[in-house]
Amino acid sequence: EVQLVESGGGLVQPGGSLRLSCVASGFTFSSYEMNWVRQAPGKGLEWLSYISSSVIARYYADSVKGRFTISRDDAKNSLYLQMNSLRAEDTAVYYCARSMIRGVERFDIWGQGTMVTVSS
């Protein structure tokens, strides 16, 4: 079964750091571009970051640029999001999502999400 499973969410104080993980199974992870998308409570979807296969390119939304870092470890079939300098407005469910086709960023597989709460 093709699957993405996120972990690493939790409660963190403002200014703190957190590292999210997303483990893939059921497909050749190294061949796919991957993304992080978040959803604040009761709000819509916000794309955060993209990483190409072979880590040739990484892109970020302005809202997280300079604070978040996307990475991947193909040997572990894993995607990561290092989040630093966290703010209250970063409180959201964070999803990893697979790009359906290389260079065409529509998301055909999503993880179940991991909740991040930034609060003192």
Next chain:
Amino acid sequence: EIVMTQSPATLSVSPGETATLSCRASQSVSSNLAWYQQKPGQAPRLLIYTASTRATDTPARFSGSGSGTEFSLTISSLQSEDFAVYYCQQYNNWPPLTFGGGTKVEIK
């Protein structure tokens, strides 16, 4: 940045009726538009891509149309499992990839 605007925010429809959701882009996205369905407590699910191509397992009662800046998602003969929030997303000009604010389809 391309801004995606969905309307209406909420659509009240009776089971068996047809729902038509709209999505407008602030500039042309060609046909590079996807629709997602999200139910409470669940991750989004890809329904339609390239504006009108149904994803695997998407029922035929879902249809997408449009190109350029105006798009629509039509759900014919609404079933109970179709009541959800629907998002459009452009992938023509990025970064950033952008989503619409969503349309909630609720039971009338």
